[in-house]
Amino acid sequence: MAPMITHRPVFAPDARFFAITGIVMALINVGAFSFFAAMGISSFRATIAVHVHAILFMGWVLLFVCQxxxxxxxSLALHRKLGWLAVGWALAMVIVGTLxxxxxxQxxxxxxxxxxxxxxxxxxxSVVLFAALLSGAVAKRRDRAWHxxxxxxxxxxxxxxxxxxxxxAPLLMYSMLTAVFIGMVAFPIAGMIRDKLRYGHVHPAWWLGLVSLLLLQLATETLGRSAVAGAIYSSVVAGTPGERVPGLIYQPPPFPKAS
Incomplete structure (x- = not known):
């Protein structure tokens, strides 16, 4: 009798959702920036600062998929070792992303x-919230539910x-902020639905993430339209070409006008 061959799944059943979700998120990032490059909107002739930003953030996508x-x-031993690299990487992303x-x-x-x-x-x-949630995950690194x-x-x-x-953008116009937010919260909402179907309840980590994203959106929609944000913008762009652009007025879309 031939021996029975068992096939071990690549990902543990309980962790498969996180791996697939992470890969989907990475593919969205790679696809989006590749699309802009193919359209000629992004270029390798950009400044060194742009290249540093691109290498750092796309490098994070690679590290994220690996993790x-x-x-x-x-493979938890290597996962934990690379986790400390991820912490330093996230700090660099906060600095470079803000700059x-x-x-x-400007x-x-x-x-x-x-x-x-x-x-x-x-x-x-956004990058500060990313780093804060990542830090929370590191603090909960031995908790396979929270992490x-x-x-x-x-x-x-x-x-x-x-x-x-x-x-x-041509269809959504000034509703893009809301549309982007819906796309962002789709990931924790998918996790909440999965938890409810699989376990009968939603893990509090999803609630923490969802509320954090809601607060980010609220701050952007309210504080981002306030005189405070206008003053911050004015101080940031003082003495630069950006100074000619009003901080609290939408700019006209760069679409060709009908003759």
Whole structure:
């Protein structure tokens, strides 16, 4: 009698959801920025600062996929070692992401569908929330329920730039902020639905992540439209081309006008 061959799954059943979700998030990021490159909107002729930002954030995507895959496959020793690299990487992302936002505002290159003052506030808050949720995940690194859920929520906090590149700006126009937010919260909501179906209840980590993203959106929609945000924007762009762009007024879309 031939011996029975058993096939061991690549990912542990309970961790498969986190691995698949992480890979989907990574594919969205790679697809979005590759699309812009193919359209000629992004270019390798960009400044060194842009390249540093791209290498750092796309490097994080690679590290993120590696980590969720290692965790789901049960390779926890290497996963934990790389986790400390991820912490330092996240800190660098907060610094470089904030500086990149400032430089974009100073060059008057804020996407038209955001208020410039709103943009200057939103991006730094997003990377800070990402780092905070990632830090929480590290603190809960031995808790296999909290840890992966916080990681997914943290990644969702920085999905805005990729989602913004894939969503149809000409159709959504100044509703893009809301559309991007819906895309971001889709990930923790998917986790909540999965928990409810599989376990009969929703783990509190999803609630923490969802509420954090809701607060981020609330701050962007309210504080980002306030005189405070306008004053911050004015101080950031003083003496630069961005100074000619009003912080609390939407810029006209760069679409060809009918003759």
């Amino acid at each position: 969720v895959s290692l965790g789901a496959a049960g 990149s936002t400032i430089w974009s505002a 060059k008057a290159s804020v996407p038209f569908f955001f208020l410039p003052a709103q943009f200057v506030l939103m991006n730094p808050l 992966p859920r916080l990681i997914i929520c943290g990644m969702a906090a920085i999905m805005g730039p990729s989602l913004g590149r894939l969503l149809p």
